[in-house]
Amino acid sequence: MGLANKVVIITGAASGIGLATAHECAEQGAKLVLADLPSSRLMELASLGAPDRPAQLVPTDVTKLSDCLSLAKAAEAHWGRVDALINCAGILQGAYVPVEELDDETFERVINVNLIGSFRMTKAVVPAMRRAGRGVIVLIASGAGVRGGSSSIAYGSSKGGVHGLAMVLEQKLGPQGIRVNDVCPGSLDTPLKRQNVIDLAHRLGQSPEEALAKANLADPRGVGRVLAFLASDDADFVRGSIFTC
Numbered sequence: 001m002g003l004a005n006k007v008v009i010i011t012g013a014a015s016g017i018g019l020a021t022a023h024e025c026a027e028q029g030a031k032l033v034l035a036d037l038p039s040s041r042l043m044e045l046a047s048l049g050a051p052d053r054p055a056q057l058v059p060t061d062v063t064k065l066s067d068c069l070s071l072a073k074a075a076e077a078h079w080g081r082v083d084a085l086i087n088c089a090g091i092l093q094g095a096y097v098p099v100e101e102l103d104d105e106t107f108e109r110v111i112n113v114n115l116i117g118s119f120r121m122t123k124a125v126v127p128a129m130r131r132a133g134r135g136v137i138v139l140i141a142s143g144a145g146v147r148g149g150s151s152s153i154a155y156g157s158s159k160g161g162v163h164g165l166a167m168v169l170e171q172k173l174g175p176q177g178i179r180v181n182d183v184c185p186g187s188l189d190t191p192l193k194r195q196n197v198i199d200l201a202h203r204l205g206q207s208p209e210e211a212l213a214k215a216n217l218a219d220p221r222g223v224g225r226v227l228a229f230l231a232s233d234d235a236d237f238v239r240g241s242i243f244t245c
Helices: 016-027 065-079 104-132 153-176 191-204 208-214 220-231
Strands: 007-011 031-036 056-059 084-087 135-140 178-184 240-243
Touching: 007 016, 007 065, 007 104, 016 031, 016 084, 016 220, 031 065, 056 065, 065 104, 084 104, 084 220, 104 135, 104 153, 104 178, 135 153, 135 220, 153 178, 153 240, 178 220, 191 208
Parallel strands: 007 031, 007 084, 031 056, 084 135, 135 178, 178 240
Antiparallel strands: none
């Protein structure tokens, strides 16, 4: 695949889809810039990448524009350019809360990370991609808020917004040589989804262990491979949204 020597920024890289994608991109020879919250397990990923070009680790909070701008600047300064952004940073809160009980703070927090965070990261990397003459931006939406509902009003709303953001960005940035895709994963075996299943089990008075066993959660490495493909030159003719299991 066409990721050898590509400079790829991955946010939310310390767990879940982001971690799976980091491993896939490392195996395909990408020059990695991995970002996650300062409180995450990001620094444990120091061994990713080739021995002569280990992953660059940049603690980043996507709710802060200054962090996003610093991440893009650090990546370009370290590697000389930015080829791709895979924005996996995301949260799910407010699950199973009725709309009349959902507080503004939770709704705004989820929108701030999932949707506005996607906007901030895009805003941060586009200048570097323009300087490079091309680039790829991959955002993480969901079937929730795009094809159907969600356990969380806030989450479904945010992911519907990410889907719309990607469609508009593709129109705006495509003519500049910057390809934009959004991926809508299904139910994956990530800490975020496992907690969602456990929360529902508790609400229903069921065994969390049995609920997890019956959930049939898919391996996030499968979606990681899709994301790595989209960031590569092999996906130059791929447009729009990609739905996975």
